[in-house]
Amino acid sequence: MSNDATAPLIRVEGLAKRFTLHQHDAARINVFEGLDFEVRPGECVVLAGPSGVGKSTLMRCLYGNYLVDCGHVLVRHDGREVDLVSATPQQILGVRRRSLGYVSQFLRVIPRVPTLQLVMEPLLENGVAADEAECRARDMLGALNLPEEHWGLPPATFSGGEQQRVNIARSFVRRYPILLLDEPTASLDAGNREIVVRLIREALAEGAAMVGIFHDEDVRNAVATRTFEVAQYRAAA
Amino acid sequence: MNREPENVPEPAPLLQVDGLTRMFGHVTGCRDVSFELHPGEILGVVGESGSGKTTLLRCLSGKLTPTAGAAVFDSRRHGPVNVFELSEQDRRRLQREEWGFVHQNPRDGLRMRVSGGANVAEPLMNLGDRHYGRMRQATVDWLSRVELDIGRVDDKPRNFSGGMQQRIQIARNLIHAPRLVFMDEPTGGLDVSVQARLLDLLRELVRDLDLSAIIVTHDMGVARLMADRLLVMKDGCVVETGLTDQVLDDAHHAYTQLLVSSVLQI
Numbered sequence: 001m002s003n004d005a006t007a008p009l010i011r012v013e014g015l016a017k018r019f020t021l022h023q024h025d026a027a028r029i030n031v032f033e034g035l036d037f038e039v040r041p042g043e044c045v046v047l048a049g050p051s052g053v054g055k056s057t058l059m060r061c062l063y064g065n066y067l068v069d070c071g072h073v074l075v076r077h078d079g080r081e082v083d084l085v086s087a088t089p090q091q092i093l094g095v096r097r098r099s100l101g102y103v104s105q106f107l108r109v110i111p112r113v114p115t116l117q118l119v120m121e122p123l124l125e126n127g128v129a130a131d132e133a134e135c136r137a138r139d140m141l142g143a144l145n146l147p148e149e150h151w152g153l154p155p156a157t158f159s160g161g162e163q164q165r166v167n168i169a170r171s172f173v174r175r176y177p178i179l180l181l182d183e184p185t186a187s188l189d190a191g192n193r194e195i196v197v198r199l200i201r202e203a204l205a206e207g208a209a210m211v212g213i214f215h216d217e218d219v220r221n222a223v224a225t226r227t228f229e230v231a232q233y234r235a236a237a
Numbered sequence: 238m239n240r241e242p243e244n245v246p247e248p249a250p251l252l253q254v255d256g257l258t259r260m261f262g263h264v265t266g267c268r269d270v271s272f273e274l275h276p277g278e279i280l281g282v283v284g285e286s287g288s289g290k291t292t293l294l295r296c297l298s299g300k301l302t303p304t305a306g307a308a309v310f311d312s313r314r315h316g317p318v319n320v321f322e323l324s325e326q327d328r329r330r331l332q333r334e335e336w337g338f339v340h341q342n343p344r345d346g347l348r349m350r351v352s353g354g355a356n357v358a359e360p361l362m363n364l365g366d367r368h369y370g371r372m373r374q375a376t377v378d379w380l381s382r383v384e385l386d387i388g389r390v391d392d393k394p395r396n397f398s399g400g401m402q403q404r405i406q407i408a409r410n411l412i413h414a415p416r417l418v419f420m421d422e423p424t425g426g427l428d429v430s431v432q433a434r435l436l437d438l439l440r441e442l443v444r445d446l447d448l449s450a451i452i453v454t455h456d457m458g459v460a461r462l463m464a465d466r467l468l469v470m471k472d473g474c475v476v477e478t479g480l481t482d483q484v485l486d487d488a489h490h491a492y493t494q495l496l497v498s499s500v501l502q503i
Contacts, residue, residue: 019487022490023495023498060487064480064483065480067489089479089480090275093465093480110440112433112434112437113437
């Protein structure tokens with residue numbers, strides 16, 4: 001394997017995904033098939049196409065959250081490629097912990113854990129000392145303009161935009177080599193969108209690879225290095 | 238670029254279950270269940286009443302003898318042993334030293350005639366500790382870890398609420414530093430608000446102590462919160478297994494889809 005700095009961090013080959021809805025007479029929904037693409041360091045590939053074309057489905061396949069019916073999702077992890085399609089659950093959890101971050105639209109966390117602790121978690125799980133983790137988590141929450149009096153509270157009662165910033169803080173507090181961004185700026189105001197755009201660009205400049213869905217055109221134009229039309233791989237019905 | 242398999246050595250499983258079957262006459266309790274549990278992992282077993290979850294848990298924890306199959310546990314004392322081939326004495330020692338079992342009903346897991354504190358300390362006594370001051374200190378420490386008022390250490394369990402009894406039961410099952418804890422609907426009989434606090438607490442404790450746990454629940458919310466991985470059971474058989482978020486977000490088996498789609502959204 002080449003350890004070339006420009007080798008793809010994520011490679012998708014021949015991916016097919018369909019849903020079978022057993023509660024509805026085993027209705028089949030074919031989302032895409034034969035889908036190929038790759039993302040190299042410094043690239044931000046934006047998934048394009050109208051609602052329902054399978055952008056979020058593809059993202060979830062890339063995270064191992066959805067099972068695929070055919071093909072490979074090869075992710076660079078600790079210097080080698082791991083195929084998430086055939087990896088064990090333990091391997092997938094390891095890839096998610098160290099190599100593959102995911103910012104969803106929704107914050108799903110343990111209810112009673114304070115915000116600061118939530119942001120420290122990805123660092124602690126990767127062996128960063130507690131005092132350093134706290135320092136970095138504070139810096140990140142501060143950079144995202146989350147009021148300091150909120151940091152000791154669990155985010156359950158926060159506004160949508162505040163919860164989303166907690167989500168972003170968790171994914172940018174350490175450098176994931178690969179980041180999946182599913183509408184990370186959906187409920188943010190213009191000022192905070194700017195900040196997130198800056199974080200994304202900094203990570204790209206340092207060699208991260210990203211796949212994103214952005215409905216906000218300004219954000220998309222500011223971060224995309226190319227777009228990828230999911231519809232071209234639409235499966236025959 | 239060629240593909241290399243991930244060859245980071247995986248730690249040996251803590252528990253390896255193979256073909257576990259328990260029949261009650263010709264009624265199936267559970268049939269041909271196989272899985273591995275790794276150190277630090279929390280496995281959720283979900284399914285409706287009567288799907289065989291509790292039978293499976295009772296077999297694994299040595300409370301019920303299976304009709305067929307093996308469960309190899311990597312014990313501190315003996316190394317890997319098939320739980321079902323141990324002598325009664327060795328199995329009881331394994332249960333005492335290395336396992337915990339949290340029942341749905343705290344009355345099944347507590348001794349109701351002795352104080353809450355004595356219930357928590359008893360596992361240490363069973364392991365031969367005779368140092369009163371040290372046991373008392375450990376008991377007080379554990380009562381505070383499960384967020385109970387240490388001023389009530391001498392109260393009998395019946396004088397505590399259901400949620401507090403469950404906290405005592407949890408402390409009693411963790412004080413001896415087990416490696417594997419079995420939990421049967423640990424929050425099943427509690428009010429929703431009490432349940433949420435208890436689940437947070439359990440999760441924190443399991444993570445902090447690096448325990449492995451097998452948790453049986455019919456509640457998909459509990460499964461999502463607690464488990465790394467799920468087994469879905471129906472009619473005594475495992476019909477689907479995988480990472481918790483994958484099984485819940487992209488269920489494949491008809492029965493799992495039914496379970497997931499039946500969850501009420503609030």
